[in-house]
Amino acid sequence: MAEYRLDELSALSGVSVRNIRAYRERGLLDPPRRQGRAALYDERHLSQLATVNELLRKGFTSAHIAEFLDSTRQGHDLADILGLQQAIFGEPxxxxxxxxxxxxxxxxxxxxxxxxxxxxxxxxxxxxxxxxxxxxxxxxxxxxxxxxxxxxxxxxxELAGVVADALEDSLPAAAPAQGPVAGPASERLQVIDDYGLLGRRVVAERFGAALRRRLMTASADSGSVELDPACEATGS
Structure with missing residues (x-):
């Protein structure tokens, strides 16, 4: 069976590398086969990408698609899958x-x-x-x-520059001297991808908490919401 690296899968499917990574994170794409630090994809992944793109184009949410695909991975029979499809998808x-x-x-x-x-x-x-x-x-x-x-x-x-600078400062310490940072391009890119994901997750978490605090404070100042001090302190 033919296997493809990430950039090859992107070229064949017409789906950007960024979107393929996002699909993996959301459970819309099966994990690739690992060979060392290299990720390898096959025809099954091409088929999954085509299916996901078609469902997204029709207006289905990624959460619904992930649930549907998970049911197929668990080996549910056709009647179960069709019933789940009708229950969670409905009309797009x-x-x-x-x-x-x-x-x-x-x-x-x-x-x-x-x-x-x-x-x-x-x-x-x-x-x-x-x-x-x-x-x-x-x-x-x-x-x-x-x-x-x-x-x-x-x-x-500007924010991307700040995060990139922070990640670049930590990259040399992320692996031994002869490790991924000093290794082949594919290995260095994998480390960069991993650190990019870490950066996005940290920023999203911190930004979400800060934004909630600001909105809760603004609502309390306008008298539209009775602010719970515990909520204000935790941002939850």
Whole structure:
């Protein structure tokens, strides 16, 4: 059976390396076969990527797809799988209730947050789509998304630089002198990928806690929420 490295799998599938890694993290793609520090993929992974992309395009969330795929991995029979599919998927809800020719749609597309398909606006991030599916009036949520996207565009590059500097400072200590950092390119890239994941997870955790504290404080100051001191202290 033919096997492919990550960049080869990306070229064959048309899925970016970044998205393949994200799919692995979310349980949408089976783990690769490891040969030393190299990750090797095969035709099964190509098929999985095609399936995942098609389901995402139709508006299914990554959580639903992961649950469905997990049921197939556990060997459930066809009746169980079809029953689970009907129970958790239902009818795909893909469109955001805004004008496809309007300013909000144009800005979402410009930020890479949405695409217009058949005259309907579809969010490219399934987590955002799932959130908007839960609300009746989607426009305020769309406007909030755009306000954040507009304001953080420049700041994200600065934050990425800070995180990259911190990770680069720690990389030489991450392996012995003859280890991955000094080894072949594929091994160095694996270490970089691992440290990049660590950086994203740490930033997401710290940012989430800080943002919750700020929002809770703002709500308390406006009198709209009775703030629990324990919540304020922990950010939970």
């Amino acid at each position: 809800r893909v469109a955001v209730a805004i004008d496809a020719d309007g300013d909000e749609a144009r800005r979402l597309v410009a930020h890479g947050l949405a695409e217009v398909v058949d005259g309907r606006v579809t969010l490219t991030n399934p987590h955002l789509a799932e959130l908007l599916d839960r609300v009746a009036d989607q426009l305020p949520y769309v406007q909030a998304i755009l306000e954040v996207a507009d304001r953080v565009t420049g700041l994200l590059d």
